Amino acid sequence: MSLSSSGRAVRIHEIAMLGAFALFLATVEYVIPKPVPFMRIGLANLPVMIGLTFLTTREYALLAFLKVFGQGIIHGTLFSYVFLFSLGGSAASVVMMLIAYRLAGRHVTFVGIAVIGAFASNMAQLFLARVFLFGEGAWLIAPPFLITGLITAVVLGLFTQQFVLSSRWLAAKQEGVRRD
Amino acid sequence: MKQIMKRADAVILIAAAVIIGVMSFQIYRNGSDAALVRIDAAGRQWIYPVDQNDQLFIPGPLGHTEVVIEDGHVHIPDSPCTNKICVSTGKIQRTGQWIICLPNDVFVRIEGALPEDGEVDDVAF
Amino acid sequence: MTDRRNIPLIAGLCMLPALVFQFDLLPLLLQLGLLIIIRLLQGGRIRVKTNLMMIVTITAVNLLQAHGQVLYEIAGFEITLGALRIGLVRSLKLIALIYLSQFMISQRPAFPGRLGNLLSLQFSYYEGFLNSGLKVNPKQFIQRLDELLFQLEEHRGDPGDRFQAAGSVGWIPAAAAAAAFWVIYATAPLL
Incomplete structure (x- = not known):
């Protein structure tokens, strides 16, 4: 797939927009009250999953970069090890979701993709939490952490699937890719 | 990608649930098995994990008894007592084993993480 | 620097x-x-x-x-x-x-370089999202989101840095x- 230079500029804007959307959802998630501290819904993964449907691997990696660094800058955690958690979790989930989508995209919906992504992200974060925050006790909080992660992933996956099926904006993007 | 969920999604979901289930079982079963070193001395108590190396100086009426935790073993290399029975006891490593330094009132024992294991109370002084 | x-x-x-x-x-x-x-x-x-x-x-x-x-x-x-x-x-x-x-x-x-520029572009769109007043409301959320995405795309944010x-x-x-x-x-x- 080759893009003209104007097409490439458009694509850069689309990546930036999805990245901004991820930041916006991260901000929304920041504000939502949660029953358990450290519980995450992972709303910011919605644009990342949308990106799977029409971005190349390189563009997808750029989007992942924007999601992680943008959040680090907006929330001011770029130079703390909160950023390591974000980076580790996102890297694990982004890679696993990309592999799952490319290998089994025909047979699986975003519910499955989201579950795989959440599982990878949570395992990576538990490992980091053991090193930096909780010590051996991290394994004791693993089960509730993983179970809530599974539930929120299913909900987010259902929503993403709904969005991918009904969004006209995304349909226009995918049409654009096919034309190129 | 037309449907909301497909069979493969169910497979992934069940696989994730099973992995989490097995992990939880392992964690909550083995989590309580980690052995601890419990030290009583002159009315105070200390706890340390057996699997972390440490060098401790436990205060007793005669002075400080040195307790070393090393590679899963515990021993007393030195104590300010005259008979040095505690030093000659050597290394202990299994749950239920203990070293005592009567003159300096220091009692070191290895136990499971669960306090209700019971064998501790059966030790006769 | x-x-x-x-x-x-x-x-x-x-x-x-x-x-x-x-x-x-x-x-x-x-x-x-x-x-x-x-x-x-x-x-x-x-x-x-x-x-x-x-x-x-x-x-x-x-x-x-x-x-x-x-x-x-x-x-x-x-x-x-x-x-x-x-x-x-x-x-x-x-x-x-x-x-x-x-x-x-x-x-x-x-932040320097092309990635730095991309971050700036992202922030200008982020501001667009913040100013859009989009509420996370399940009712017709997808439809409103769709409209917003089209709208933001038309008013391409200029890659400036307007954070206070x-x-x-x-x-x-x-x-x-x-x-x-x-x-x-x-x-x-x-x-």
Whole structure:
């Protein structure tokens, strides 16, 4: 797939927009009250999953970069090890979701993709939490952490699937890719 | 990608649930098995994990008894007592084993993480 | 790198190791105190409740791994001095790191290169999302989101940086803060 230079500029804007959307959802998630501290819904993964449907691997990696660094800058955690958690979790989930989508995209919906992504992200974060925050006790909080992660992933996956099926904006993007 | 969920999604979901289930079982079963070193001395108590190396100086009426935790073993290399029975006891490593330094009132024992294991109370002084 | 906007970034990078390698409670508290003062001077807010929650949760999990002198026993659960200290150090260090990090990017330092430009473009769209007033409302959310995406695409944000930065920092106070940080670190054994 080759893009003209104007097409490439458009694509850069689309990546930036999805990245901004991820930041916006991260901000929304920041504000939502949660029953358990450290519980995450992972709303910011919605644009990342949308990106799977029409971005190349390189563009997808750029989007992942924007999601992680943008959040680090907006929330001011770029130079703390909160950023390591974000980076580790996102890297694990982004890679696993990309592999799952490319290998089994025909047979699986975003519910499955989201579950795989959440599982990878949570395992990576538990490992980091053991090193930096909780010590051996991290394994004791693993089960509730993983179970809530599974539930929120299913909900987010259902929503993403709904969005991918009904969004006209995304349909226009995918049409654009096919034309190129 | 037309449907909301497909069979493969169910497979992934069940696989994730099973992995989490097995992990939880392992964690909550083995989590309580980690052995601890419990030290009583002159009315105070200390706890340390057996699997972390440490060098401790436990205060007793005669002075400080040195307790070393090393590679899963515990021993007393030195104590300010005259008979040095505690030093000659050597290394202990299994749950239920203990070293005592009567003159300096220091009692070191290895136990499971669960306090209700019971064998501790059966030790006769 | 002589840009004034990068002063907190450079000062913060100098301070970072003195915080990361701080394992003693008292000097850590002093460093955290200094960071809180800096934050307040810059007009930032301190979220007491969020911080307390972090301290309590992280410390509680650390207490599960008994270590050191037994302080209290509550319903068969023993609270040990060593575990308490480790938990407090870990949680307070996390909070201190977050404040230091926020100080470092308080002036929105310009990140160089094409990735830096991409970040700026992202922030201009982010502002578009914030100003859109999009509510997370399940009713017709997807449809409204769709409209917003089309709309933002039409008004392509110009890649500018319109964030309001916190109070600016000069070289001298920044250097003084960094020096104070290392003095606390170096005198830790004496405390």
